[in-house]
Amino acid sequence: MSTSANDDLATARMWDAHAPDYAQLFAPLTGHVARTMLRMVEDRLPPAPRILDIACGPGDLAVAAASLCADRGGGAVLAIDISPAMVALAERALAPLGAHARCEVRDGQTLGLENAAFDAALSCFGIFLFPDRPSGWRAAAESLRPGGFLVTAVWRGAEHNELARAQVEPLMAALPARLTDPPPRPGWAGLATAEGLAEEVTSAAPVADVEIHVVDATLALPSPAAMWRGMVGNPITGSLIARCEPSERATVERAVLAAFERRAGGRDRPLVLGASCHVLIARRV
Ligand SMILES: C[S@@+](CC[C@H](N)C(=O)[O-])C[C@H]1O[C@@H](n2cnc3c(N)ncnc32)[C@H](O)[C@@H]1O
Numbered sequence: 001m002s003t004s005a006n007d008d009l010a011t012a013r014m015w016d017a018h019a020p021d022y023a024q025l026f027a028p029l030t031g032h033v034a035r036t037m038l039r040m041v042e043d044r045l046p047p048a049p050r051i052l053d054i055a056c057g058p059g060d061l062a063v064a065a066a067s068l069c070a071d072r073g074g075g076a077v078l079a080i081d082i083s084p085a086m087v088a089l090a091e092r093a094l095a096p097l098g099a100h101a102r103c104e105v106r107d108g109q110t111l112g113l114e115n116a117a118f119d120a121a122l123s124c125f126g127i128f129l130f131p132d133r134p135s136g137w138r139a140a141a142e143s144l145r146p147g148g149f150l151v152t153a154v155w156r157g158a159e160h161n162e163l164a165r166a167q168v169e170p171l172m173a174a175l176p177a178r179l180t181d182p183p184p185r186p187g188w189a190g191l192a193t194a195e196g197l198a199e200e201v202t203s204a205a206p207v208a209d210v211e212i213h214v215v216d217a218t219l220a221l222p223s224p225a226a227m228w229r230g231m232v233g234n235p236i237t238g239s240l241i242a243r244c245e246p247s248e249r250a251t252v253e254r255a256v257l258a259a260f261e262r263r264a265g266g267r268d269r270p271l272v273l274g275a276s277c278h279v280l281i282a283r284r285v
Pocket residue numbers: 011012015016027030031034054055056057058059060061080081082083086106107108109123124125126129130
């Protein structure tokens with residue numbers, strides 16, 4: 001399956017609009033996972049590693065990777081994302097490490113990096129969101145030298161994820177029936193188990209020696225209202241909310257906010273949610 005240029009533009013626009021909230025609300029959580037991913041492979045990389053960050057978002061992984069290169073006095077990071085606003089945030093974050101990093105707007109489904117030979121291609125909650133994931137896994141693997149590492153983080157299922165349950169359960173209960181019947185199944189449900197993730201990546205990409213690790217993290221938001229704002233901007237939950245009529249939307253917002261306020265213990269209380277993901281590490285063959 002390949003996606004059209006219009007779909008790619010729409011994706012980029014959605015993430016552009018969400019970029020400031022994402023950086024403020026969610027990047028502290030994903031940044032923790034990103035740094036953990038890098039730590040898991042850094043000892044297996046050469047002294048001056050060439051590292052690719054696919055779907056870099058605001059740049060936490062790229063910053064950690066460029067800092068590693070700076071500490072070692074060699075190596076370089078290329079950070080790419082389809083959203084120009086995300087790339088601008090990553091560029092700003094990477095400015096102090098400029099000698100070791102550069103950012104580009106690129107589609108991770110195709111990459112277009114002919115003759116690339118990275119030592120590691122990492123994607124923290126990136127490729128699993130692509131409409132054409134097999135192309136994303138393949139492009140990532142093909143950007144590596146033989147023996148290089150593909151490393152990616154993907155959320156585990158709702159049964160392991162308070163963060164997912166806290167959003168999905170009140171949202172599904174409050175949405176009008178026409179939007180939830182049949183229940184919307186995220187296209188990445190098959191990736192939520194370690195077996196499903198390993199099977200999909202190894203079917204699509206020339207990799208072997210797969211390891212899967214569990215990484216837990218905590219999202220701490222200043223208030224229930226911040227969580228709702230994040231849900232509206234996030235392309236996954238936001239696309240469902242956007243399909244409500246204005247009066248339906250007000251009802252959904254009240255119901256979801258009330259559920260968050262019960263969890264937080266009040267409307268001005270922080271909302272703290274546990275989350276869990278798989279980190280896959282595999283070697284280019
Ligand atoms: C959940 S965010 C993850 C960002 C970052 N890696 C992190 O861990 O915070 C998903 C990112 O994927 C990017 N993205 C979505 N589709 C993409 C594509 N086809 N090519 C490159 N980036 C894409 C979005 O712009 C967004 O920055």
